[in-house]
Amino acid sequence: MTSTIGGPGQVLDEAYVARWVEEQVAAEHLDGKRVCVIVPDATRSCPLPMLMTALHTALHGRAAAVTVLIALGTHAPMTEAQLRKHLGGPYPGFTVRNHDQDSLVSVGVIPADRVKRLSDGRMSQEVDVVLNRAVTEHDVCLVVGPVFPHEVVGFSGGNKYFVPGVAGEEIIDFSHWLGALITSASIIGTRGITPVRALIDQAAALIPSRRLALCLVVQSGTGALHAASFGPPEESWAACADVSAETHVQYLDAPVAKVISIVPAKYDDMWTGAKGFYKVEPVVADGGQVIVYAPHITTIAAMHPEIEEIGYHCRDYFLKQWDRFAHHHWGVLAHSTHLRGAGTYDATHGERLRVTVTLATGIPEEVVRRANLDHLDPAAVDLADPGALVVPNAGEVLFRLR
The missing domain is CATH 3.90.226.30 (LarA, C-terminal domain)
Incomplete structure (x- = not known):
């Protein structure tokens, strides 16, 4: 079940968004669960301090453990000072970590014939889906991040926070090269399921933990929100991609x-x-x-x-x-x-x-x-x-x- 608020041309009240986030998380009955919250680094416009405060209210004292994992993808790790500015806080009971290439585990393999179909014949080798082991060590993975037009996948967000966000180098390289074969100018801002999005969704489906996403449409350069959607990553991403297509183009x-x-x-x-x-x-x-x-x-x-x-x-x-x-x-x-x-x-x-x-x-x-x-x-x-x-x-x- 996906819940969506806001839309093109709207600017949502922060207090309203915070209450809505708390309600959505509470409805998922995460008491006693280990939750991995996956968030972007500082290269994305996103009101993370407000959202993290709402998540802390909803999860602290209820979830068995909460790890906040920074989805770096191909970017540099954030320092402690950068993380404090980026996330706000502190958030007692929450552990904050950068994604790193030393904490990886395979969650399965996408066979070559499947890759060939997903990529529309552009590539045809098996892909080992190697991700940060935190996605397997928690009961629930909650992606929190914005959706923008993107040069590799069409529109960012959703399952992209798993691949490349918290993935190993091989599948990061593979997914990016697939996008390059299509070319940035051809794929950027393409609505619907592009070949790269199809590959990413297939990879995320191998994760054994339950997956949820809080996807956002952020006013570029600010922390204001046009829209937000909560639910399964595929559905919440699609709802926000539709708004982003009318907002960020x-x-x-x-x-x-x-x-x-x-x-x-x-x-x-x-x-x-x-x-x-x-x-x-x-x-x-x-x-x-x-x-x-x-x-x-x-x-x-x-x-x-x-x-x-x-x-x-x-x-x-x-x-x-x-x-x-x-x-x-x-x-x-x-x-x-x-x-x-x-x-x-x-x-x-x-x-x-x-x-x-x-x-x-x-x-x-x-x-x-x-x-x-x-x-x-x-x-x-x-x-x-x-x-x-x-x-x-x-x-x-x-x-x-x-």
Whole structure:
């Protein structure tokens, strides 16, 4: 049974949401149960302090144990100070942990023939579903997190908090490369069950614990909520994805030649700040330019230095030279293609790219150019450029053509 409140254009009262969350959790009769609450890191807009307070009221003294697990996916661990700011609290009786790659267990295997069907024939090898062992050591897994247009899966949220959120590297790489094969521009903001979503749902179904989700539609850049849905992950995610599609997508009548994406401070390297490109690529004209403006970013990928060796290239650059690149982490290859965007490659003409990607960041120019991207001094960027589409707080709202 799924309960949903709010909708497109609405802003929900925080006190009302808190009471509703407490009521939904109480109705699940979790007394005596061990509960793993899986939440996003700070790269997502989400009013976690309010939600965590409501969950603490509903579970403290009732649940046998509560572990709050940060779904890092491919992101860096959060420090104690960052966690206090991110979650609020303290929450007596709750244990807070970062997901890490040393606490993993297999929950089962998706056979190759099933993978082939789920991926529409794009991939056909078995996938070992390796997740943080906390999902098997608790009676109930409760996902709490927002739904936004997403470059790998279509819309984020729901079971995505299991894969890649608290998953092992192999299935993270596999799912991201499947998205890259489809391409970011093709899958981002796609409603319904995309091949990557189908794979993720199949993986989550192997988890032995009961699964619930509190999915949210958050006003980008704030903690305000447009909508929330509680119930099985598949159903609560679908309800919020429908609202997100009407809330987090802006439509333009014609392509633009230049975009300036102003990346907020919550993205602290290009691995996460690249969302400033993903969300605008669909509206850039052929031969156009995206300037990713982020003076605060000083590194490409703190957790994935391999990307500096590989550089940023279109999908076909890798596919047509697969013997050169297959041994690299496929998730890194996927990130590379997502930020470089559409293009072609052949041995005669080399790589031809649809748009120019320019970093106006604190990353040294030689590092940027070595990674196959253009460089611009942030001081030279006119944030009021009348010839550009200037996107403040870039990274969550998707721009598409009508």
